[in-house]
Amino acid sequence: MAKRTLDKQGRPVVAVTGMGVVTSLGVGKTDNWAALTAGRSGIHRITRFPTEGLRTTIAGTVDTLKIDEPFCAPNLSFELARLAAVEAVEQCGLGSPGDFPGQLFMAVPPVEVEWPQKALMANAGGNGDLTYTEVLKGAATGRFAAFHELFLFGAVADRISDIFGAKGSPISLSTACSSGATAIQLGVEAIRRGETPAALCIGTDGSVHAEALIRFSLLSALSTQNDPPEGAAKPFSKNRDGFVMGEGAGALVLEDFDHAVARGAKILGVLAGCGEMGDGFHRTRSSPDGKPIIGAIRAALDDAGLQPGQIDTINAHGTSTPENDKMEAMGCQAVFGEKVPPITSNKSMVGHTLTAAGAVEAVFSLLSIVHGRIPPTINYNVPDPLIPVDVVGNAPRDARVTSVLSNSFGFGGQNTCLVMTAEPV
C-alpha cells in the first residue's frame, strides 16, 4: 500500500478539489473573482419587495436566477446551492452525474412558512378575524400539501442530495453566521475519521425577504446608509454602521488528499485546520475580553499545525458592524501581535451572506491562494484609528498566498475559523 499523506497530528490530509460560488456579483468563480478583485459591489436597492417604511432598503440579493414557484427563501436557497454545487462537482471530476461518492453537509437558513403562503391558507380557512385556527383549517383541506415539503428544515439538503446522489445521511445545520464554515468543518472531520473519501460542503442563503430584513433591522444590526447602496458596507472603517444582507452560496468538494492524488485530480488547496469556540457572554455581543474569538483562531491554527507567523492573509468575518470589526481586530492582534497579516473583508462587496458566508468566503480565500491576489475591502476611506491593522483597502494586493485564515462569528456565540493552505502542512 502506498504511504499515506498525513498531517502533523497523523490524520489524513483533506484536499479541496472542487469549488463553486454564486453571489450578487454573479454565478461562478470567474465572474465573482473578476468583480471581487476589481472592487465592484453587488449591493443594490431592493426590488424584490416594496421597501416603504423600512430603515434599510438595500441588499446584495441575487435576482437573476430562474426560481421554482412559489418564490420563497427555500426555493431560492435551493437554486443557489444547486448552482454552486454543480460548479464544484463538475470541477472535481469525482463520481458521475447523480452519483457523488461522498457525504453532504449543508448550511441552510432556518425556514418557516412565509407570509404569502400563510395568507393563502388563512383565507381558505375562514373570512372573519384570522388567527392560526383559520390557517390550520386551511391547511387541513389538503389543498396546500405542496407547501409542506417546501417549509421543512431538511428539504433543501434533501433535494440537493437527490440531485447529486450524495451518500449517507445529509446534515442540515446552523451556527448562524458561521454556518458555512461549520459545514466545511463537519466535512473535514468526516474525511479525517475515514468515514467518507469525499464530502460536498455547501453554505447557502437566499432569505432576503421583508420579515428577515426587518428582524435584523429591529436589532439595529443593519446599515441604514442606503445611498449609494454600494457604499454601505464599510468593514473596518470608522463610519461603519452595520452589515448589509447578502445572498449566495458557496460549495466545496473536500477529498482525502491521497484519494485525489491517486486519481490525478487537480488539488486546489488544502483544508488544513478548523477551530471553534463558543461564547457564553451574550446573545448578540461577543465577550468583551475577546477570549472566544482568540480561542477559535488559535484552535484553527493549532489544528492546522501552524504558527501565527505562517499565515499570509486573513479573510475576515468583517461584517461592518461597529461591534464585530472592533472585536475581530482585537482578537487578531491578540493572536498575531504586532504582525497581523493583511486583512480583507469580502462583505464590503457581497454583503453578509449569513448562512452561506463561511462557505462563500472559503471559496474566495482559496481563490486568493490560486491567483496570488488578495481582493480589496472597498469603501475603506475613513480608517478606524481603533483598528490599527493592515486592511487591504480599496485596491487588490498581489502577494504570494500560501495560507489563509478565514473567520466566521455568529449570533449566539458560535465562532468557527478555517485555515486553508496551498500544500499539505
Added chain:
Amino acid sequence: MSPRDVLITGIGIVTSLGEGIEPHVAALSGVTQRVDRETFAPYAVHAAVPVELDRHIPKKSDQRQMEPWQRYGTYAAGAALEDAGLKGNAELLARMHLIVACGGGERDYAVDGAILTGMRDAPRPEVYLNERLMSDIRPTLFLAQLSNLLAGNISIVHGVIGGSRTFMGEEQAGVDAIRIAGARIQSGQNDLFLVGGATNAERADHILTYEMGGAVWRDPSVPVLDRKGGGFVPGSAAVFLVLESRQHAEARGARPIARLGPVLAERSRRKPGDVRSILTAMLEQAGPAASVISGNTGFAEPSSEEAEALAGLPGAPRVVMAGDMIGHSVEGQFAYGVALAAGAIAAGKLPGPTAVTSVGYHRGEGVVKVEAA
C-alpha cells in the same frame, strides 16, 4: 471495553410524562398519557409538565429572552449537566462541546393573526406587512426564534462553550446529532459532549408544519401501530444527554448510565420496501438486541415497514413504542429513545442491549444500540 467507548453519564428530560428519567422508566410498566385536547382542538398534543425554571435557568432576564422551546431545552440541558455531576464545573464545561437538534421557535400568534386579517383588505398588502412588522414585533423575538439560539442560550446559561452546532432537518437531525457527537468522542477528538434536542409541540405553527402534509393524527388513545399510517400526535419533549469517553468518565469518577454504540444513519429514497430493507440491514449491523425502543411515527408506509423490520428480529425482543408514551417530538425523539433505553437498562427494567430506532415521518432512518456500561 475501550477507553474510547462512548458512555452516557447524564440525562435531562422534560416531557408530558414528567421530568427526569424516573417517570419514563416507570411508564414502561404502564403509561398514563398526559394530553391537552382543548387548546388546539380539534388537535391534541402531549403537553409538557410544568417545571420550576429557576432551578436550571436562575436568571429571570435569561428566561424572558427565551420562548418555551428554548426554556424547555435549556432547562433539560441543565438537568443533564447536574445528573452528570458537571453543573457549575467551569473548567470542564469550557471544553464541553454541544450539538442541538431542533427546528425554529415560536411566532407571536397575536401579531401574526392581526397582520393576516389586515393584509386581506389592505390595498397594498406588502407595504402593510412592512409597517406592521416594523412596529409590532418585539426586537428580541428573533433571538427566540433562531434555531441556533437554543445552543446559544445553553452556552450563556450553563457555560458550555467548547463549541456548538445546531442540526436541523426533523427526526434525522436528532439521529445525526448523536451520531456526530459519538464519532467525535470515539475518534479521540473530544471527550465530553452535551447533545440532544427540544421541541415544543404546544404551538399552532408547529402543528401547522405537519398538518400541511397530512401527518397529524388527532386521537392519541389510538396506539401508533393501529393508525394504519394515519399520522402522529405532536408531543413536547426536551431531552439532553451527556456523552463522555470511558477514559474521561473514569478519570473524574463519573457514574456511567449506559454505553452507546455507533449511530447508524441513512436516508433512503423511500421507494416501497426501502425502509424495511434499510432498517433490517442497520439492525443486523448493530447486533442482537433484547429489546427495542421504536421511534415509529405512525405516519404512512414507513410506519408499517418499520414494524415489519422489527417483527423480523431474532429472539422476538420486546418493542416499546415511544410515540405511545410522549407522542412524537420530531427532533427530540431519537434522544428520548436513547435516554429511555439507557435509563431502563440501568434500572434493570428492560433487558439489554436495546436497539433504538428512528424512521422519520418524511425522511431519514437511524439505529443505535444501547447497552450496559
